[in-house]
Amino acid sequence: MKPSLNSLSLTRKLLAFDTVNPPGQERACAQFLGKILEDGGFETNFFEFGDGRTNLVARITGVGDTPPICFTGHIDTIPLGAIPWTKDPLKGEIEGNRIYGRGASDMKGGVAAMVIAGLRIAELSKSRASMTLVITAGEETGCEGAYFLAAHESALGKAGAIVVGEPTSNFPVVGHKGALWIEARATGVAAHGSMPEKGENAIYKAADAVKKLQDFDFEAIPHPLLGSPTLNIGTITGGININSVPDQALIGIDIRTIPGQNNKEVYEKLTSYLGQELEFNRLIDVEGIATDPQDEWVQEVFDVMEPFIEERPAARGVTYFTDVSVLTPAFGNPPTIILGPGEPVMAHKTDEFCYISKIEEASAAYLEIARKWCGL
Ligand SMILES: [Zn+2]
Numbered sequence: 001m002k003p004s005l006n007s008l009s010l011t012r013k014l015l016a017f018d019t020v021n022p023p024g025q026e027r028a029c030a031q032f033l034g035k036i037l038e039d040g041g042f043e044t045n046f047f048e049f050g051d052g053r054t055n056l057v058a059r060i061t062g063v064g065d066t067p068p069i070c071f072t073g074h075i076d077t078i079p080l081g082a083i084p085w086t087k088d089p090l091k092g093e094i095e096g097n098r099i100y101g102r103g104a105s106d107m108k109g110g111v112a113a114m115v116i117a118g119l120r121i122a123e124l125s126k127s128r129a130s131m132t133l134v135i136t137a138g139e140e141t142g143c144e145g146a147y148f149l150a151a152h153e154s155a156l157g158k159a160g161a162i163v164v165g166e167p168t169s170n171f172p173v174v175g176h177k178g179a180l181w182i183e184a185r186a187t188g189v190a191a192h193g194s195m196p197e198k199g200e201n202a203i204y205k206a207a208d209a210v211k212k213l214q215d216f217d218f219e220a221i222p223h224p225l226l227g228s229p230t231l232n233i234g235t236i237t238g239g240i241n242i243n244s245v246p247d248q249a250l251i252g253i254d255i256r257t258i259p260g261q262n263n264k265e266v267y268e269k270l271t272s273y274l275g276q277e278l279e280f281n282r283l284i285d286v287e288g289i290a291t292d293p294q295d296e297w298v299q300e301v302f303d304v305m306e307p308f309i310e311e312r313p314a315a316r317g318v319t320y321f322t323d324v325s326v327l328t329p330a331f332g333n334p335p336t337i338i339l340g341p342g343e344p345v346m347a348h349k350t351d352e353f354c355y356i357s358k359i360e361e362a363s364a365a366y367l368e369i370a371r372k373w374c375g376l
Pocket of ligand 1: 074106107139166167
């Protein structure tokens with residue numbers, strides 16, 4: 001490994017790639033990481049699901065039967081937002097213990113930390129290290145890259161445990177909710193606004209659905225860590241001008257499911273509840289995920305993290321979804337931890353930053369977790 005390369009310098013380099021999604025354009029960033037990992041002894045494969053939409057899978061396979069430990073993270077970021085930044089979102093400006101940039105917390109800091117840990121593991125012993133790095137594109141718009149990898153036979157191979165480096169302030173988290181985003185479309189018949197009796201008002205139909213959804217009951221038993229599923233109507237649009245009867249209205253429904261709930265069943269229940277007057281379109285559909293906190297490897301991760309966070313980790317879940325909704329089932333449901341240096345509250349914010357010390361600690365923790373896994 002080049003002596004100048006560490007988790008901070010690599011984070012800065014990753015921030016300089018504009019991977020705002022949409023449109024994504026992760027190829028240059030994925031190739032950059034691929035080159036570094038190849039130089040460090042990893043075998044790399046690239047998987048593109050669109051022009052410039054590049055996933056990277058890098059692995060070292062030691063001798064022996066231990067399945068690899070998988071570290072995963074995404075390199076796309078969300079857009080900058082309407083409010084102007086006071087920092088350059090691509091420069092990785094450093095101020096005290098903070099590094100600023102779009103994706104600093106979510107999650108280029110985490111990706112840099114795991115790549116550096118991977119390179120160190122390869123340096124320790126290529127023959128005993130067994131590790132897979134899955135660097136995805138298109139996570140922010142619904143795990144597109146992860147779905148592509150899961151559908152691509154032999155892209156992922158095996159994994160015995162998974163760490164996803166999404167922002168948790170380095171707290172090891174054992175589960176997260178799923179998401180089911182549905183667009184419901186009401187259609188009507190257009191007419192002049194002065195003669196509404198000649199038309200059929202799509203907004204009235206959408207309004208009925210909105211009202212009805214407030215009483216929707218999931219009938220789900222709350223999850224011990226993640227509580228109950230939720231439903232929020234985030235958007236409503238309809239009509240083109242004030243003096244017409246609208247012939248179309250759309251509502252955007254954001255459902256967060258819990259582990260154990262089946263998204264398909266929730267979708268069927270909700271669409272039949274709203275009835276045939278509406279058409280439905282699933283925008284995002286990812287399941288919740290949870291690992292038993294008593295799992296032996298989870299406890300080992302808790303042991304590793306205890307000195308870093310200065311307390312014994314308790315079993316905890318988060319509400320946001322990640323690529324492991326897709327990757328964990330694709331790997332055959334090995335135990336999975338969400339653990340990354342980013343600040344959860346910083347994700348998607350103007351002037352996003354990550355604490356430099358957390359990135360360095362995450363890299364050290366990933367190395368320790370991987371060393372224990374590989375018996376190094
Ligand atoms: Zn993320």
